[in-house]
Amino acid sequence: MKIVLDRPRCEGHGLCEDVAPQLMHLDEEGELVLDIETVDNDVEPAKAAVRVCPVAALRLA
Amino acid sequence: MSMTLKRIVVVGNGIAGLTAADSLRAAGFDGDLTIVGDEPHAPYSRPALSKAALLDADDMTSHQLPPSTHEAQEVRGVSASGLDADRKVVHLDDGSGLPYDAVVIATGSRARLLGTGPKTEGNAGRCDGELTLRNLEDALTLRRRLTNRPSVVVIGGGALGMEIASGCLSAGCEVTLVAHDRPLTRQLGPYLSGAFLAAARRHGLKLAPSHAVELRSTGGRTADGRPLVVLADGSTIEAELVVSAVGDAPNVEWLASSGLLTNGRLEVDARGRVRPGIIAAGDVAAFPTKHGIQRVPLWTSAIEQSKAAALALVRGDEAPELDFQPYFWTEQFGLSLKASGFLPLAGAPEFLEGDPAGGPALMRWSHDDGSGTAVAINKRIPIPKLRRLSDTAPLVASPTA
Ligand SMILES: Cc1cc2nc3c(=O)[nH]c(=O)nc-3n(C[C@H](O)[C@H](O)[C@H](O)COP(=O)(O)OP(=O)(O)OC[C@H]3O[C@@H](n4cnc5c(N)ncnc54)[C@H](O)[C@@H]3O)c2cc1C
Ligand code: SF4
Numbered sequence: 001m002k003i004v005l006d007r008p009r010c011e012g013h014g015l016c017e018d019v020a021p022q023l024m025h026l027d028e029e030g031e032l033v034l035d036i037e038t039v040d041n042d043v044e045p046a047k048a049a050v051r052v053c054p055v056a057a058l059r060l061a
Numbered sequence: 062m063s064m065t066l067k068r069i070v071v072v073g074n075g076i077a078g079l080t081a082a083d084s085l086r087a088a089g090f091d092g093d094l095t096i097v098g099d100e101p102h103a104p105y106s107r108p109a110l111s112k113a114a115l116l117d118a119d120d121m122t123s124h125q126l127p128p129s130t131h132e133a134q135e136v137r138g139v140s141a142s143g144l145d146a147d148r149k150v151v152h153l154d155d156g157s158g159l160p161y162d163a164v165v166i167a168t169g170s171r172a173r174l175l176g177t178g179p180k181t182e183g184n185a186g187r188c189d190g191e192l193t194l195r196n197l198e199d200a201l202t203l204r205r206r207l208t209n210r211p212s213v214v215v216i217g218g219g220a221l222g223m224e225i226a227s228g229c230l231s232a233g234c235e236v237t238l239v240a241h242d243r244p245l246t247r248q249l250g251p252y253l254s255g256a257f258l259a260a261a262r263r264h265g266l267k268l269a270p271s272h273a274v275e276l277r278s279t280g281g282r283t284a285d286g287r288p289l290v291v292l293a294d295g296s297t298i299e300a301e302l303v304v305s306a307v308g309d310a311p312n313v314e315w316l317a318s319s320g321l322l323t324n325g326r327l328e329v330d331a332r333g334r335v336r337p338g339i340i341a342a343g344d345v346a347a348f349p350t351k352h353g354i355q356r357v358p359l360w361t362s363a364i365e366q367s368k369a370a371a372l373a374l375v376r377g378d379e380a381p382e383l384d385f386q387p388y389f390w391t392e393q394f395g396l397s398l399k400a401s402g403f404l405p406l407a408g409a410p411e412f413l414e415g416d417p418a419g420g421p422a423l424m425r426w427s428h429d430d431g432s433g434t435a436v437a438i439n440k441r442i443p444i445p446k447l448r449r450l451s452d453t454a455p456l457v458a459s460p461t462a
Contacts, residue, residue: 012441030441
């Protein structure tokens with residue numbers, strides 16, 4: 001399972017990082033960086049990150 | 062897991078219901094899961110409705126959430142009309158009943174209406190011409206109405222009223238905001254509300270500092286009149302469009318004879334439980350916070366409550382209590398604010414970055430109990446970092462902060 005970021009949508013709230021810091025972080029510029037994209041070992045945190053984003057910038061594929 | 066939990070019914074298909082369903086699955090519940098929601102749609106993001114969705118450029122996708130993975134049976138367009146806690150059945154308005162072993166109450170809240178009746182009743186009848194913004198239909202209606210650039214009166218100086226006013230101004234409308242307090246002061250405190258008011262004025266917002274007491278129509282009881290807002294001093298403002306944002310009321314009426322309400326409120330314990338086998342989360346629920354038992358009708362509040370309650374339903378007292386960390390954001394008049402910690406804020410902040418003159422800034426307020434609130438304006442900052450800044454005074458912050 002892969003986590004996919006729709007970058008133009010992302011508003012940099014960072015709510016996703018808050019629930020899945022092992023998978024992603026906002027860099028110095030406030031851009032979201034996916035540290036792990038293939039999330040087969042972290043499906044639950046990945047789902048939580050996808051769910052918490054209020055603008056649906058993340059999805060699982 | 063308790064062996065008796067075979068069927069769980071979730072009532073309400075908003076972010077709280079959805080998160081509860083996901084969390085129940087994550088906690089290992091693999092029995093029958095049914096979600097009942099009275100909206101015909103899949104769950105969507107309400108915060109987007111007063112932000113991107115009001116802007117012309119948006120293609121009306123900003124509110125969409127990714128498809129769910131909980132594999133529950135979803136019943137849409139049907140409302141729950143009652144709950145029999147003794148027989149363990151949720152009654153639906155199509156006459157059917159859903160038996161359960163455990164139930165999740167996540168029916169959220171609705172927009173209060175100014176209407177024509179006394180304000181204290183919460184929901185007096187809707188006046189012709191009064192729009193509110195709570196669901197997707199409301200957002201589509203508002204968008205459609207804005208294309209003709211009507212003159213707009215927004216009633217209510219909270220975050221929602223101000224976001225709506227901002228959206229209407231961006232759409233090219235003339236906008237007057239009626240609010241009896243200084244807008245956002247009750248929500249954010251005087252310092253930040255001052256910053257937002259200055260930005261709002263720069264964008265052309267007109268303010269009518271008064272109490273709106275009544276909505277009438279210039280056409281009397283006929284449908285074709287324009288809405289007329291009557292202010293406390295008896296003066297009136299006419300507008301082509303009136304949008305009210307005067308707070309929300311929890312959807313608890315369907316529970317009236319369930320025996321679950323305390324003085325009309327649905328109160329839960331620190332693990333989201335109303336009583337054994339019955340949990341509640343989201344805008345509908347009043348839960349214990351540092352400032353007493355209260356509703357905190359916000360996005361991350363709904364998500365955090367649901368997660369904690371779902372876990373408690375499966376694991377009981379082994380599940381941790383809700384450790385509520387307030388997080389709030391708003392976007393309006395060119396300002397984007399994120400706040401970690403309790404609001405509103407008294408006095409002036411300490412500036413960690415930026416300065417009072419404007420521009421991107423990172424601020425902190427210290428509270429008497431040693432905690433704090435960290436606020437970022439027009440600055441992208443990881444929320445974990447914002448939380449760390451709010452938790453610890455900067456002088457003693459850990460080097461990793
Ligand atoms: C326009 C707008 C902007 C917002 N902006 C922000 C923001 O910027 N930041 C923030 O933190 N929060 C914001 N919020 C608040 C946030 O959206 C809510 O706190 C959150 O959506 C609550 O989720 P919920 O699932 O508890 O309730 P809801 O989303 O209301 O979901 C409850 C669902 O249950 C359904 N229902 C009700 N009664 C019944 C019944 N008897 N039977 C079946 N179904 C029923 C309802 O129709 C609804 O679909 C905003 C809210 C609105 C309306
Ligand atoms: S929560 Fe959504 S908008 Fe916020 S940083 Fe993550 S992906 Fe971007």
